[in-house]
Amino acid sequence: MVEAAAEVPPGTFPSFVAEGTLLVRRGEHDKALPCFTNALLLRPGDRQCLVARSKCYLKLGDTENSLKDAEASLQNDKTFSKGLYQKAETLYTMGDFEFALVFYHRGYRLRPELQKFRLGIQKCQEAIVNSRPFLLIKAQQKLQIKLTKDQKRASKQERVRKPQTERQLLGELYADKAFLEKLLKDEDLMKSSTKQGIKVKDLVSGGITYLNTRTEFWQQQKPIYARVRERKLRQQRWIRDKKRKPDEVARYIAKSMEDIDMLLAGGSPEESLKKAEHVLKTIQGWSDEEVPNKNELVGNLHNCMGNAQMEMGHMDAALQSHQTDLELARQNNLPDAISRALDNIGRVYARIGKFQQAIDT
Incomplete structure (x- = not known):
């Protein structure tokens, strides 16, 4: 949130918003962010501007500040549809699918004519169903249950992916996966066990399996090639219509x-x-x-x-x-x-x- 004591920059509210909007269209969200922040210094609490800055934060991976701005846009009007949608999108990105579903439903009840809320509900429901295997794997790790034969077989399979795509899908977890794969090459460490008698190799393999499964899940949710194809189909339908x-x-x-x-x-x-x-x-x-x-x-x-x-x-x-x-x-x-x-x-x-x-x- 913007501090009250911050110095008001030279410029006008519309000029900062226009500049920020232009930069967003160019994909320069890091440069657009200070524009919306300056606009909010001149007009604190402007809900349209808060949503715009929340989108920038989300594009830059700062889900915490994105959620703060989305919630701030709803402070005086809980029925503000853009704020509801932005909060739902942020929660979805954070993996809080159940909470995201609540806000997609709220928005849909208020604005049923907006297709984005209906699509949000659909992708949340699919995400909740698809994420259940991940919760089971986590529970097994916490309870220190050995990997099943299927999990062991999956951990041994070679997965061919482009590093850039995998890094984009995993985000901060990409570094964790690289660390676990490095540990897997340490033969002496892999032969050792914990005080509870669990093999370190099983724990490391379980972690890699979970991250691989997570990557596959996110690739199903937002595959790059599918987005490109969908955009082309929309353009074709627009021309035909x-x-x-x-x-x-x-x-x-x-x-x-x-x-x-x-x-x-x-x-x-x-x-x-x-x-x-x-x-x-x-x-x-x-x-x-x-x-x-x-x-x-x-x-x-x-x-x-x-x-x-x-x-x-x-x-x-x-x-x-x-x-x-x-x-x-x-x-x-x-x-x-x-x-x-x-x-x-x-x-x-x-x-x-x-x-x-x-x-x-």
Whole structure:
């Protein structure tokens, strides 16, 4: 949590949030983390920002702070769906599947239309079932029960895995496995026994077996190749589904325009321009039936592009974008858009020193 005595950094809350959001999209969660922390210094307890920082902590493997922020986002509103989902995700990552299931269920009862809660419930139920063998193995180790023949056979099998994948799946436990495998090569130590008469080799082999089983479990839960394939299938379905639902289109447009404005306000005109160009290309590929106000929206996007280009100092490009906005506004008889475009064209002329043209506009 943020200390009250911390010095408030220079900047604004929206600018820190915009910068952090941009860094998250780039996968730079370590750099995004201080951005959200600075934003919380300016607006302590902002639940959206707490969830964003919690996600960063989780990506960086700091589940303790991730859970603290997720819980803090729920402090004043226990029905905050994003906070419930983030807490459930953190608990799931920590291996507390039963508790995670509780919060996935709470979120689903409040927002049954959100598929992520339903998927969370499903993966938690599967994890609880699949994790039972691990609990049995742990209990056997604590009770000092000898390994069964199947466990011995499994411990002797050579497992071919890429170290990078195994390290990613095991996390901090990867170092423990490497240590146990190193001990297994010490023949003198493996021949010895504990005071209770248990062979050290059996204990070490049991530990390796448990970690191998855990690796297989996590690989089943989140296999990398499956995520890539699933993403491709989603993209293919999206392309095939030419007739999109009106609420899906509306949500996409509203979210995209909000992102474009936030990036520009946050001092990232280049990213704002890229986002606007991408949305424009997407919208132009949709039918008028799917986007009833398509011409108005296209003009608005040219307006956003012009504003970003002007911030970047690309005056010729900005002038062209605003003139396109003006043409579309006149073609569709949109008085407010005409006024907006003329005002922006005048500002561009003023910036490049063509004051008479600015006055005429």
